[in-house]
Amino acid sequence: MPTEDKPRAVKHWRDCTDVYDFLEQIRLRPGMWLPDGSLHHLQAVLIGYQVAVAVHSVGDPCDFWHGGAFSQWLGKHLDGNSPLGWASDIERNTPTGSTPVQEFFRLLDAYRQDTATDAAAIVSP
Numbered sequence: 001m002p003t004e005d006k007p008r009a010v011k012h013w014r015d016c017t018d019v020y021d022f023l024e025q026i027r028l029r030p031g032m033w034l035p036d037g038s039l040h041h042l043q044a045v046l047i048g049y050q051v052a053v054a055v056h057s058v059g060d061p062c063d064f065w066h067g068g069a070f071s072q073w074l075g076k077h078l079d080g081n082s083p084l085g086w087a088s089d090i091e092r093n094t095p096t097g098s099t100p101v102q103e104f105f106r107l108l109d110a111y112r113q114d115t116a117t118d119a120a121a122i123v124s125p
Helices: 019-028 039-055 069-077 086-093 100-123
Strands: none
Touching: 019 039, 019 100, 039 086, 039 100, 069 086, 069 100, 086 100
């Protein structure tokens, strides 16, 4: 998750350590990864990522499958989700003055903050 005191650096995708590190690279250069700004392309990339992780038995949890943790969280925040997936939900609900890609990363940051808070609450008595 980006923070003001943590500089973000462009690096090769092979040097990414997990899905969130990879997503930071997309955030830094969205035009390179999503030439038309479509979240459907991002959703397809993340499905491919999750399939590769599963095929190679890598223990990197990826919450972006349709119906996965991110979709469930998003459904609560958008008052329901569409059978078309989280990309359609975000594109349909992007506020004026923002782009779907910007809105995805805003929601991703909120999701990560909420899940970190929930995890901390479970660990703390």
